[in-house]
Amino acid sequence: MSQQLAVGIDIGGTNTVFGIVDRRGNILYDGKMSTKAHGDITSFLNELKERLDVLIDKVGGKDNIRGIGVGAPNGNYYTGTIDYAPNLRWRGIIPLANLLQDYFDVPAVLTNDANAAAIGEMTYGAARGMKDFITITLGTGVGSGIVANGQLIYGHDGFAGELGHCIVIPGGRVHAGTGMRGSLESYASATGVMLTALEFMDSRPEQDSMLRHTPRELVDSKVIFEAAKQGDPLAIEVYEYTGMVLGAALANFVMFSSPEAIVLFGGLTKAGDMIMRPVRHHMEINLLPIFQNKVKLVFSELKESDAAILGASALAWEMKTDQKAETPQP
Amino acid sequence: MSQQLAVGIDIGGTNTVFGIVDRRGNILYDGKMSTKAHGDITSFLNELKERLDVLIDKVGGKDNIRGIGVGAPNGNYYTGTIDYAPNLRWRGIIPLANLLQDYFDVPAVLTNDANAAAIGEMTYGAARGMKDFITITLGTGVGSGIVANGQLIYGHDGFAGELGHCIVIPGGRVHAGTGMRGSLESYASATGVMLTALEFMDSRPEQDSMLRHTPRELVDSKVIFEAAKQGDPLAIEVYEYTGMVLGAALANFVMFSSPEAIVLFGGLTKAGDMIMRPVRHHMEINLLPIFQNKVKLVFSELKESDAAILGASALAWEMKTDQKAETPQP
Numbered sequence: 001m002s003q004q005l006a007v008g009i010d011i012g013g014t015n016t017v018f019g020i021v022d023r024r025g026n027i028l029y030d031g032k033m034s035t036k037a038h039g040d041i042t043s044f045l046n047e048l049k050e051r052l053d054v055l056i057d058k059v060g061g062k063d064n065i066r067g068i069g070v071g072a073p074n075g076n077y078y079t080g081t082i083d084y085a086p087n088l089r090w091r092g093i094i095p096l097a098n099l100l101q102d103y104f105d106v107p108a109v110l111t112n113d114a115n116a117a118a119i120g121e122m123t124y125g126a127a128r129g130m131k132d133f134i135t136i137t138l139g140t141g142v143g144s145g146i147v148a149n150g151q152l153i154y155g156h157d158g159f160a161g162e163l164g165h166c167i168v169i170p171g172g173r174v175h176a177g178t179g180m181r182g183s184l185e186s187y188a189s190a191t192g193v194m195l196t197a198l199e200f201m202d203s204r205p206e207q208d209s210m211l212r213h214t215p216r217e218l219v220d221s222k223v224i225f226e227a228a229k230q231g232d233p234l235a236i237e238v239y240e241y242t243g244m245v246l247g248a249a250l251a252n253f254v255m256f257s258s259p260e261a262i263v264l265f266g267g268l269t270k271a272g273d274m275i276m277r278p279v280r281h282h283m284e285i286n287l288l289p290i291f292q293n294k295v296k297l298v299f300s301e302l303k304e305s306d307a308a309i310l311g312a313s314a315l316a317w318e319m320k321t322d323q324k325a326e327t328p329q330p
Numbered sequence: 331m332s333q334q335l336a337v338g339i340d341i342g343g344t345n346t347v348f349g350i351v352d353r354r355g356n357i358l359y360d361g362k363m364s365t366k367a368h369g370d371i372t373s374f375l376n377e378l379k380e381r382l383d384v385l386i387d388k389v390g391g392k393d394n395i396r397g398i399g400v401g402a403p404n405g406n407y408y409t410g411t412i413d414y415a416p417n418l419r420w421r422g423i424i425p426l427a428n429l430l431q432d433y434f435d436v437p438a439v440l441t442n443d444a445n446a447a448a449i450g451e452m453t454y455g456a457a458r459g460m461k462d463f464i465t466i467t468l469g470t471g472v473g474s475g476i477v478a479n480g481q482l483i484y485g486h487d488g489f490a491g492e493l494g495h496c497i498v499i500p501g502g503r504v505h506a507g508t509g510m511r512g513s514l515e516s517y518a519s520a521t522g523v524m525l526t527a528l529e530f531m532d533s534r535p536e537q538d539s540m541l542r543h544t545p546r547e548l549v550d551s552k553v554i555f556e557a558a559k560q561g562d563p564l565a566i567e568v569y570e571y572t573g574m575v576l577g578a579a580l581a582n583f584v585m586f587s588s589p590e591a592i593v594l595f596g597g598l599t600k601a602g603d604m605i606m607r608p609v610r611h612h613m614e615i616n617l618l619p620i621f622q623n624k625v626k627l628v629f630s631e632l633k634e635s636d637a638a639i640l641g642a643s644a645l646a647w648e649m650k651t652d653q654k655a656e657t658p659q660p
Contacts, residue, residue: 083620132486146586148483148490155478155588156462157624162585165618167578170499178618248497255492256476256586258485288495288508290413294487 003066005059007052007106008313010113011035011072013087016048020055020065021313025124027306029055041090041099049103056104068100068108069315071116071308076158080110086177109315113137113308115152115161117265117300118145119318120311126263126301133261134253135300136163138246138268142185148257164189168249187245190221190267197224197238209234221267228274239271243278250279251286254295261296265307269299333396335389337382337436338643340443341365341402343417346378350385350395351643355454357636359385371420371429379433386434398430398438399645401446401638406488410440416507439645443467443638445482445491447595447630448475449648450641456593456631463591464583465630466493468576468598472515478587482648494519498579517575520551520597527554527568539564551597558604569601573608580609581616584625591626595637599629 005028009018012035019030031051038044056062074085080097082088100108111119118135121127127135131150137143142164146153153160164185165178172182173195186192197211197219210227211219211234227235250262268275280297302310335358339348342365349360361381368374386392404415410427412418430438441449448465451457457465461480467473472494476483483490494515495508502512503525516522527541527549540557541549541564557565580592598605610627632640 130486132490148478148485149481151479151481153478153587156460156590157588159620160462160478160586160588162588162618162621165585166582167616168500170578180616180618248500252496252582253586255495256490256583257483258487258490258492260486286497286510288492288510290489291492 003064005064006066006313006316007056007068007104008309008311008316009048009052009068009070009100010116010308010312011070011075011082011088012113012308013073016044017309018048018052018055019309019313020059021310023317025310027309029058030309031055036089039089041094041096044090045099045103052104062104062106065104065106067316067319068104068106069116069119069312069319070096070100070108070110071113071312071315072096072110073112075110075112075115077109077111077115077152077154078158080108082110107316107319109319111152111154111158111315112143113311114143115145115154116311116315117143117307118147118152118161118263118311119314120302120307121263121265121300122147123314123317124302124310125307126298127261130260132257133259133263134163134257135263135265136250137266138188138264139266140190142189146257146259148259153257163249163253166249166252168245168252184246184249188242188249188268193221193224193238193242193268194219196241197235200234200238200241204234207234211235225271228271236274239274240278242268243275244282246275247279247282247284248286250283250297251291254283254287254291258291259295261298263298263300265300265302265304333394335394336396336643336646337386337398337434338639338641338646339378339382339398339400339430340446340638340642341400341405341412341418342443342638343403346374347639348378348382348385349639349643350389351640353647355640357639359388360639361385366419369419371424371426374420375429375433382434392434392436395434395436397646397649398434398436399446399449399642399649400426400430400438400440401443401642401645402426402440403442405440405442405445407439407441407445407482407484408488410438412440437646437649439649441482441484441488441645442473443641444473445475445484446641446645447473447637448477448482448491448593448641449644450632450637451593451595451630452477453644453647454632454640455637456628457591460590462587463589463593464493464587465593465595466580467596468518468594469596470520472519476587476589478589483587493579493583496579496582498575498582514576514579518572518579518598523551523554523568523572523598524549526571527565530564530568530571534564537564541565555601558601566604569604570608572598573605574612576605577609577612577614578616580613580627581621584613584617584621588621589625591628593628593630595630595632595634 019027082094097108144163169182173186210232412424427438474493499512503516540562
């Protein structure tokens with residue numbers, strides 16, 4: 001058994017992507033299927049088995065596969081279960097790692113997608129060789145994975161690293177999903193950027209902006225990005241404000257775990273310097289001097305289309321060779 | 331060489347305490363000397379050597395000592411140095427771990443006092459057997475030590491765990507030492523409690539309070555504690571407010587590392603339920619549901635007079651037996 005390959009599976013609310021990856025992070029074969037078409041987990045697993053077995057056969061069979069790594073919403077590393085994921089149709093607690101082992105006769109390990117992304121950056125990406133770093137995904141939501149002493153921080157229950165839900169502005173904007181006020185995700189996500197733009201437009205009726213030429217219900221993060229790129233002052237200020245909130249939050253995270261780097265990933269990073277400049281500035285001015293000008297702020301080096309599979313597959317390299325889904329206990 | 335004993339040294343700005351401790355946390359012999367009487371480190375070490383050698387002789391000589399653990403302000407675990415400690419008269423970078431090894435011919439390891447306290451709680455105290463917890467010292471300042479996956483989080487540079495300097499109220503109260511606005515230490519320390527009381531007294535001239543019968547410059551955390559204990563509404567509200575700020579901060583820390591427990595220590599904990607009830611309430615309401623009603627909020631189990639020596643000595647048990655101050659590298 002050479003076991004020089006790993007399977008990565010990323011389960012999203014809409015689609016699931018999967019692939020077979022070598023140790024250098026090359027995706028040899030990959031595929032995609034619908035998640036939401038399957039109302040129950042058995043039906044989902046039957047389609048996955050059928051599609052993935054074809055790829056496994058192409059690489060010489062399961063004896064060449066070291067393990068299966070899965071990134072899934074509310075995936076719990078310790079128990080190998082998906083627990084009450086709000087974006088999935090499968091209700092309750094799904095013992096996915098055990099089910100995958102039964103279906104494929106290969107060890108399987110599971111975590112949430114943000115943690116998988118962190119392991120992916122450490123194995124193949126911008127955090128190679130680092131023992132202390134944080135990854136932040138700035139997409140529809142704000143996800144995070146924290147590595148300290150070379151290990152992912154799962155916490156006592158497997159749920160550590162929910163930095164998007166940290167309160168950064170007490171009494172601030174209400175989060176539609178959680179009902180919490182002033183959490184980072186309410187500002188530094190695609191939705192947050194949109195809400196900031198709408199607030200600026202409403203509170204400054206005198207300020208003209210290209211955004212006013214778009215119907216209000218169509219103002220989204222893409223429209224704002226295009227306007228900012230063309231020099232629209234209000235849109236640029238949306239990024240300044242977002243960067244201020246995010247930068248101050250990152251400073252708090254630095255004072256927690258003193259990472260060598262913070263790796264940013266996701267849609268918002270497309271704004272490049274428009275967001276990074278204020279983020280860096282506000283991170284630095286909120287840091288104690290002993291932390292200043294030390295932390296690398298970098299973008300992910302993983303291609304966005306590959307990152308989900310790579311991150312999930314990287315979990316399999318971290319597995320002990322005799323690990324079964326039953327063994328990782330808190 | 332049985333090496334069943336450890337030396338613990340806690341260096342404070344005013345005094346240094348030291349002791350010899352067994353594996354169960356019994357302090358066999360201890361002593362105390364002035365720190366601030368010594369303008370240079372050589373003079374300090376000469377007195378320490380003279381005093382500590384007497385104790386080491388009592389336990390049968392240095393062959394019975396596994397190592398020396400030191401808690402010191404700005405103590406860096408990786409380099410074994412005290413770096414620019416503002417409260418010490420010794421300037422610059424002091425290679426204390428190496429110096430102690432030279433003076434005593436025993437391995438020495440160093441960290442800051444808050445990290446030492448965390449190791450002490452894990453070894454002898456309220457966090458025995460836990461792999462994921464946070465200790466918060468609520469004293470003159472706010473210190474913290476974070477343990478995840480059974481290891482102290484030092485960060486890439488040895489300075490992790492400065493939770494007292496996290497910004498919890500953006501644009502809030504200025505911290506006299508750092509100049510930062512709205513950091514946790516500006517609210518949840520002895521000074522913070524005093525400032526809150528003075529603010530309440532100034533902003534509510536109509537509200538009577540026992541605190542008004544004390545000259546303004548003498549209103550300190552002890553006076554406030556006594557007034558609250560006797561039912562003074564303004565003083566009680568000071569604790570309510572302090573607990574609100576601290577509780578919300580703890581919620582953010584929980585979403586970072588999902589600890590099994592938060593261990594509180596230091597002067598402010600003497601207020602007992604007057605502070606703990608609001609802390610717990612505001613921590614819980616600021617947590618995502620998956621974290622609620624899970625985290626134990628407990629007081630330290632170490633006697634305050636012993637805790638500094640115990641925490642420092644516990645570092646020595648964590649040392650690898652062949653460890654020298656040169657070896658721990660980031």
